[in-house]
Amino acid sequence: MPDFTFYKARYQSELTGKSARDISELISVIKEVDESSIFHHIYHALLDYHFLPLEYPNDFAYWIADVLHEPALAERLADPDLREIHDLEALRARIISIIENYLTTHDVVGMARSGQEFHFIKCISVIFPTRYVASNMGEALEILKEIDLDSIFYYFIASRMLGGEHYKALSGWILENDRHELMEALDNLYPYGFANLNAMRIEIVKIVERYFWEHL
Amino acid sequence: MNEKRSVWDYEDIVGRGLLEDLELLAGNISGKVQHVNSTYTGGGVAEILNSLIPLFKGLEIETEWNIIRGDDEFFSVTKSFHNQLHGRVGGPVDVHAHEQVSVLEDLEEQIKELSMKRRMLETYLHWNRVNAEEMTNDGDFVFIHDPQPAALIHTKEKGHWIWRCHIDVSSPDPLVWNFLRDFVSKYDASIFSTPLFSRPDLGIRQFLVPPSIDPLSDKNIELSPGEIDKVLDKYEITTDKPIITQVSRFDRLKDLPGVIDAYKLVKKRIDCQLILAGGVAADDPEGMEVYREVLKKAEGEADIHLLLGSPPFPDIEINAFQRASTVIMQKSLKEGFGLVVSEGLWKGKPVIGGATGGIPLQVINGVTGYLVHSVEGAAYKIANLLKDPELARKLGENGREHVRHNFLITRHLKDYLLVMLSLENPSSIIRL
Numbered sequence: 001m002p003d004f005t006f007y008k009a010r011y012q013s014e015l016t017g018k019s020a021r022d023i024s025e026l027i028s029v030i031k032e033v034d035e036s037s038i039f040h041h042i043y044h045a046l047l048d049y050h051f052l053p054l055e056y057p058n059d060f061a062y063w064i065a066d067v068l069h070e071p072a073l074a075e076r077l078a079d080p081d082l083r084e085i086h087d088l089e090a091l092r093a094r095i096i097s098i099i100e101n102y103l104t105t106h107d108v109v110g111m112a113r114s115g116q117e118f119h120f121i122k123c124i125s126v127i128f129p130t131r132y133v134a135s136n137m138g139e140a141l142e143i144l145k146e147i148d149l150d151s152i153f154y155y156f157i158a159s160r161m162l163g164g165e166h167y168k169a170l171s172g173w174i175l176e177n178d179r180h181e182l183m184e185a186l187d188n189l190y191p192y193g194f195a196n197l198n199a200m201r202i203e204i205v206k207i208v209e210r211y212f213w214e215h216l
Numbered sequence: 217m218n219e220k221r222s223v224w225d226y227e228d229i230v231g232r233g234l235l236e237d238l239e240l241l242a243g244n245i246s247g248k249v250q251h252v253n254s255t256y257t258g259g260g261v262a263e264i265l266n267s268l269i270p271l272f273k274g275l276e277i278e279t280e281w282n283i284i285r286g287d288d289e290f291f292s293v294t295k296s297f298h299n300q301l302h303g304r305v306g307g308p309v310d311v312h313a314h315e316q317v318s319v320l321e322d323l324e325e326q327i328k329e330l331s332m333k334r335r336m337l338e339t340y341l342h343w344n345r346v347n348a349e350e351m352t353n354d355g356d357f358v359f360i361h362d363p364q365p366a367a368l369i370h371t372k373e374k375g376h377w378i379w380r381c382h383i384d385v386s387s388p389d390p391l392v393w394n395f396l397r398d399f400v401s402k403y404d405a406s407i408f409s410t411p412l413f414s415r416p417d418l419g420i421r422q423f424l425v426p427p428s429i430d431p432l433s434d435k436n437i438e439l440s441p442g443e444i445d446k447v448l449d450k451y452e453i454t455t456d457k458p459i460i461t462q463v464s465r466f467d468r469l470k471d472l473p474g475v476i477d478a479y480k481l482v483k484k485r486i487d488c489q490l491i492l493a494g495g496v497a498a499d500d501p502e503g504m505e506v507y508r509e510v511l512k513k514a515e516g517e518a519d520i521h522l523l524l525g526s527p528p529f530p531d532i533e534i535n536a537f538q539r540a541s542t543v544i545m546q547k548s549l550k551e552g553f554g555l556v557v558s559e560g561l562w563k564g565k566p567v568i569g570g571a572t573g574g575i576p577l578q579v580i581n582g583v584t585g586y587l588v589h590s591v592e593g594a595a596y597k598i599a600n601l602l603k604d605p606e607l608a609r610k611l612g613e614n615g616r617e618h619v620r621h622n623f624l625i626t627r628h629l630k631d632y633l634l635v636m637l638s639l640e641n642p643s644s645i646i647r648l
Binding site: 008010011012013014015017019034036048049051052115119121122123124125126127128129130131148150162163 | 233236237240241244386408411412414416421422423424580583614617618621622630631634635637638644645646647648
């Protein structure tokens, strides 16, 4: 088995210059904004440190509840079922569809006061190798237990949504030893249901350990 | 400033992961970094640069820090710019629309004001020209901090120039902003502390980098009980009653009278004491006036310690006041980022702050402290915290973690390195 180097990414926020004051402006900017902005607003909260589980796990849902006072729409956006979504354009389409469907039966009239606008931020991803290198699955398991949560986020969320390059590399490395069931279990991991990244790490480690327990 | 500081000095505070990343990111930066601002000492920008420059150097990045010079008139003009740019109360202003609106009825008054503003702009340009002639701006990454040296962009010959704006320019005086925008729009990029402080009319890249505190600086480093007591003894403050503290300049926008009123409401029910510690900027005549007003309001209150730092208090004394406190206040009516809040939170103290500027980014209501909108609200929350030490401890603990993850100098350094890499490679995904 060849060595496998773990990667991670750091993210820098940049303003897009676009903002929204109401639902129609929000949806119109979502339709045209850079896809890295969609990524940022849906996922960055997972990467941030939290004291309590988030009421809404993404910025769109939070703003719609907090500023536009439309909690029912916020709840729909909070759980957009992203299981079948593996790229940002599909994610964008899903968000638009949730909002537009809601608007067919509801009037959303809320308007942000000055200072409460939704500012669209995009993220620059800087991807680089870590010092963690595994030469077999046992080592990979130990690394998964201790590597930075940024790496967990990178492999199981960012890389899958931003082209998948390193997730595919991980998948290829695992599959080299015919561990299709393990890869299938990891593929089916649904990152959006976790309260934080550490909970997600624990689940990943459990999946790998369970596989070892059943197969080795 | 030639000294270097190793990022590994921060290992116990932020862990290995971030520090390894800093080394790796820095290894991918080539060229010289230059920071330009208006002072080596005093104020938040100088405080951050005093911590940041040695860390850049410790990462083996060639780094230079230059300050611009000027006479009293120049600094009086830039202070006036600062005030006119720094968020007027009432929200953002549409600069283009506002240009057409006459704010003074009397034509003579308008001409007088415009003529005065013209003299101000000429003074600003004169000193920027003088500095441009004297300073070599040959960095590959040139960070120009705040409006004072912004016109130096005219000397750009090479490198990436970044305008680092530390103030809130979201609702500026239109004339001053339009003047400044002509310079700023020529930069390669700008950096703002929060989207709330930015402007939509710059036409250049705008990165977001919140400011930070240095946990190893004199202002924030751990102090022993003996060191804290020594400072309290110097100011004849005892620790037999819980201490509420606000550290801020004597400035109307810090609402010191409101803090005293809140304290008086609490004092009726709970025996406590109040420290109000701050200075008065040399070029701020209003500061002494505010100090005298606050002094009068505190008259007859033996447990109010009104401390005027002149010269400014040594950082270690500010540190001791904060560490001796049970509750930290920052009851501002208008605020920039308000990093003093992070200083308090880092010391494990709950902070009660006004819901303005950058304070809500630091005070998470009910988690790291409380956001208040009135004297009564402040008094109620102070009393809650004094009566429930376990609650105060929990909020303080949360606050320290919040600062550890968001407002420390190591995160600030990482953000600057990412901005530099992004300017070298303007793609949304950069592979190192």
